[in-house]
Amino acid sequence: MIKRLSFFCCILFFTLSCNSKSEKKTTQTNNSKIAESGDSRQSNLPDESISAICLWPKVGLRDKPGMEDAKYITTIYFGETVEFLNEKENTDDGKEYLKIRLSDGSEGWVYGNLFALDGELAIIEKETELYKRPDIMTFEGVKLKPMDMVVIFDDEEHKEWHQITSIKKERNGWIQGNIDAIQDEVDIKLGILYWRAMEESSEKKSVLLENILANPNFKKSKLIENVTKALYENSDGAEAFYIEELDSFENLSSNKLGIKTGLANVRKDPNSNGDVLFQVQKGDICYILAQGESLEKINDVTDRWYKINFNGKEGWVFGYYTTKRRN
Structure with missing residues (x-):
């Protein structure tokens, strides 16, 4: 009887032990699947953020999509690159808004049409033909000029073409082959x-x-x-002149300056020790050829030098004595 009882206990212990190992293995397997599932969900997140470049001179960042009841946060300026947070929302008027983050961490919403997604800024170096589509038959005479600023998009489907857009999207199209552009x-x-x-x-x-x-x-x-x-070198407008009674210059374009002091020395070099070449007097209007690289303090006054042309003679005049005087 005792032998039978001992044999029965051994069988029971062996059975329970096997069940325990099976449950432990099952638990470990289930835990492994949960971990794998968790890793899978994480890998679905984007590896890299998407950049967005502002194409308009000034754009308002707001706390929610649209203009109605939206609170203004700050202003974004042309050329500023922000982070697109992969959220879009259409307002009742059909406009698409993007959620973005600025370099200082501020977040908000902007009108999507004012930005270019996932492109790179470049400056056109030489005159370049712009095609309407990636097809040589779609050239309509439009050309990009040197200093035009554009956003270039990658397009793996069209290897020999580059899609671009410009400031305020005034130019949109395709460039064939290599682009003569500056990206420093x-x-x-x-x-x-x-x-x-x-x-x-x-x-x-x-x-x-x-x-x-x-x-x-x-x-x-x-x-x-x-x-x-x-x-x-940008002014061909109305002729500039001086009104003595009002002590005022009229039609003075950005490539000219007027003399505001009784007499001003025009020197060979842009400093107070330069040789005096000639003098200009109050009311004289001079063409600007260049400006000094740095400010200089003379008699407690700080300003920069301007290289001028007056009646065919050239030299440097101190800005304080002219209409270019710093405030």
């Missing part, structure tokens, strides 16, 4: 500031272009000559 980081930053300036009023444009010329980071840029031309 410093040059791109200069180009962004240049086009921001060109979208402003005449007076503010001149100030912004002068700031670019004065920025030491841009001195070696191959584009700096284009800024000088835009600032000093």
Whole structure:
């Protein structure tokens, strides 16, 4: 009897032990599947964020899609690159809005048509033909000019073509073959500031272009000559003149300056020790040829020098004595 009971206990212990191992194995298998499932869900997330480039001079960032009841957060400017958060929403008027994040971490919504997704900024270096579609039969005479700023998109389907869009989407189309374009980081930053300036009023444009010329980071840029031309060689409007009774200059374009002091020395070099070549007097109007690289303090006054042409004679005059006087 005792032997039978012992045999029965051994069988029962063996059975329970097998069940326990089976349950443990099943549990481990189930846990493994959960982990695999979790890894699978995580891999579905995008590996890289999508960039969005602002194509308009100024765009408002708001706390929700649309304009109605949306709170203004901040302004985004042309050329600014932001992060697209992979969320889109259509408003009642049919406009598509994108959720984005700025470089300072601010998040909000913008009108999608004012941005270019997943492209790269470039500056056209040489005159380039623009096609309506990736087909040589679709050229309609449109050409991109040097200094035009565009966004270039990758298109693996059309290996020999590049799709582009420009500021405010004024130019859209395709470029055939290799693009003569500049994508150096410093040059791109200069180009962004240049086009921001060109979208402003005449007076503010001149100030912004002068700031670019004065920025030491841009001195070696191959584009700096284009800024000088835009600032000093862009005016063929009405003739400038001086009204003595009002002590005022009229029609004074950005490539000219007026003398505001009784007499001003025009020197050989842009400094107070330069030889005096000739003098100009109050009311004289001079063409600007260039501006000094840095500010100089003379008699407690800080300003920059301007190279001028007056009646065929050239030299440097201190800005404080002219209409270019710094405020």
